[in-house]
Amino acid sequence: MQSGVECTGFAGIFVVVTKVGKSLLTPEQAEEIxxxxxxxxxxxVDRLIILRAIKRHQSKVFSFWDSLIVEAALKMGCSQLLSExxxxxxxxxSMTIRNPFSIQKP
Numbered sequence: 001m002q003s004g005v006e007c008t009g010f011a012g013i014f015v016v017v018t019k020v021g022k023s024l025l026t027p028e029q030a031e032e033i034x035x036x037x038x039x040x041x042x043x044x045v046d047r048l049i050i051l052r053a054i055k056r057h058q059s060k061v062f063s064f065w066d067s068l069i070v071e072a073a074l075k076m077g078c079s080q081l082l083s084e085x086x087x088x089x090x091x092x093x094s095m096t097i098r099n100p101f102s103i104q105k106p
Contacts, residue, residue, distance in 0.1 A: 013030070013033060013034055013037065014027075014030045014031070014034055017029075017030045017033070018030045041076065043072035043073070043075060043076050045068065045072060048075075049068065049071045049072055049075055050068070052067075052071040052074075053067040053068040053070070053071045054067070056070060056071060062086070066083070066085065066086060069081070069083070070086075070092060070095075073095060074092070074093060074095055078095055079094065079095055079096065080095065080096050080097075080098050081095055081096070081097045081098070082098055082099075082100045083097055083098075083099065084099055084100065084101050086099075088102050
């Protein structure tokens, strides 16, 4: 299984966990997490990924930004995409979207 991070994902992680009023982490803690994620391969958003994201977005299933993340993960050959915003268990080609915060019952 390929692991990777889509480049806008770094910014998204930081923004979500340091959101004013709902801060989960200090900016320093969030920076450390972003640095940890930087160890994974980085998906560079290129023209092809953008064009595929536009097509996926036109299907009205995903926002443009989610489409961009999906297309970057597919290009990297990921078998799973972790997202709290997308439908848990949804299969896209050979990749499954998983919510890392969902509680799995035994």
